[in-house]
Amino acid sequence: MTVPFGRRLSATVAERGPLCVGIDPHEQLLLDWGVGDSLDGLRRFTDAVVEALAGSVALLKPQIAFYERFGSGGLAVLEDAVAACRAAGALVLLDAKRGDIGSTMAAYADYLRPDHPLAVDAMTVSPYLGPESLEPAVSTAKHHGGGLFVLARTSNPDAGTLQHATVGDRSVAQVVVDTVRGWNTEVAGGEVPDGSGFGPSLGSFGLVVGATLPALDVDLDGLRGPVLAPGLGAQGGTVADLRRLFGSERAVVPTVSRDVLGAGPDPFALRAAADRWSESLAV
Numbered sequence: 001m002t003v004p005f006g007r008r009l010s011a012t013v014a015e016r017g018p019l020c021v022g023i024d025p026h027e028q029l030l031l032d033w034g035v036g037d038s039l040d041g042l043r044r045f046t047d048a049v050v051e052a053l054a055g056s057v058a059l060l061k062p063q064i065a066f067y068e069r070f071g072s073g074g075l076a077v078l079e080d081a082v083a084a085c086r087a088a089g090a091l092v093l094l095d096a097k098r099g100d101i102g103s104t105m106a107a108y109a110d111y112l113r114p115d116h117p118l119a120v121d122a123m124t125v126s127p128y129l130g131p132e133s134l135e136p137a138v139s140t141a142k143h144h145g146g147g148l149f150v151l152a153r154t155s156n157p158d159a160g161t162l163q164h165a166t167v168g169d170r171s172v173a174q175v176v177v178d179t180v181r182g183w184n185t186e187v188a189g190g191e192v193p194d195g196s197g198f199g200p201s202l203g204s205f206g207l208v209v210g211a212t213l214p215a216l217d218v219d220l221d222g223l224r225g226p227v228l229a230p231g232l233g234a235q236g237g238t239v240a241d242l243r244r245l246f247g248s249e250r251a252v253v254p255t256v257s258r259d260v261l262g263a264g265p266d267p268f269a270l271r272a273a274a275d276r277w278s279e280s281l282a283v
Contacts, residue, residue: 021060046080
């Protein structure tokens with residue numbers, strides 16, 4: 001057992017602020033950096049991002065798909081990067097969006113085991129095979145102090161097709177929110193107040209809720225877990241959107257990718273871009 005992810009997240013945010021930077025080495029970005037869309041370019045890109053940001057940003061969120069496309073060599077690059085990020089004090093959120101049942105879900109959840117070659121602090125998961133499908137991941141997270149961020153109310157244009165569908169008198173998105181709320185309540189041993197966002201009572205089970213939604217159409221009260229809010233910067237989301245959707249008393253982890261990565265490959269420019277976002281979030 002280790003310190004639960006929620007507590008580690010709160011402590012890291014208190015020291016570094018809440019910003020999460022996505023590590024998304026897509027083809028065009030590698031070309032724009034001048035490193036080439038190759039395994040060597042992937043490593044040079046990743047090493048530069050880690051060197052520039054792992055010592056100052058609270059969370060780094062590598063998207064595993066961009067590493068998998070280079071095969072075993074790409075995963076080796078990711079393994080090295082995850083270890084380096086964590087050694088520098090950053091938490092690592094693996095953007096994997098895994099979702100399956102039984103032993104397959106349990107195998108995906110092994111990313112949260114400290115003895116895994118690609119051991120991370122938390123991972124994103126998809127609930128659309130039903131809430132019970134995520135139970136192996138929940139159990140692994142509880143046992144090893146890991147975290148989960150569950151896709152709940154995303155802001156891609158077609159998201160409402162499923163997320164607005166109803167189950168009884170609740171939307172599918174609200175069912176996901178209520179399920180995650182229940183996990184945090186169970187770990188806490190009963191209902192506890194939300195408090196004021198980050199703090200020692202923050203749960204380890206969070207949600208993914210888009211920062212570019214026109215309105216917040218799910219009830220997050222009592223969640224007692226963090227909200228990962230992607231969409232800042234190039235996707236149109238702003239700090240004002242975060243305040244509009246979530247207020248100022250919730251544990252929100254804003255995520256930015258292209259607006260920081262586009263400043264590379266110069267490490268000082270990368271760090272300066274991340275610092276600008278961190279400063280805007282602190283206002």
